[in-house]
Amino acid sequence: MDIPTLPAHPEGYLVHNLEHGYVIFWYNCKANPAINCTDLKKAILNVMDTYGGIKLIEFPWLTLGVSLAMSSWGRIYKLNIPDEKLMRQFVTSNRFQAPEPNGQ
DSSP, rough: OOOOOOSSHHHHHHOOOOOOOTTEEEOOOTTTTOOOOHHHHHHHHHHHTTTTTTTTEEETTTTSSSSEEEEEEEEEEEEEEEHHHHHHHHHHHHOOOSSTOOOO
């Protein structure tokens, strides 16, 4: 049995998910030395768990200039420090807001 390989540029697949109403949490633990990476990831997962992880993706982006950027179709919100309340507001306002929200 052949083991599938990851695409060379998975970011393209992730961006395509935006068209289907996803919210992506792009993060860079090194963008802010005051941020604890474990706490940043925990905040992202806490917010994702609030919504059952439906149409939510977290992805490390090592050249991101801030600790966290959330994107949806036509929207981006950047945070230097994770704030779960603001993160939830972004998800609530922007998830499923896309040209093909019923796509998988």
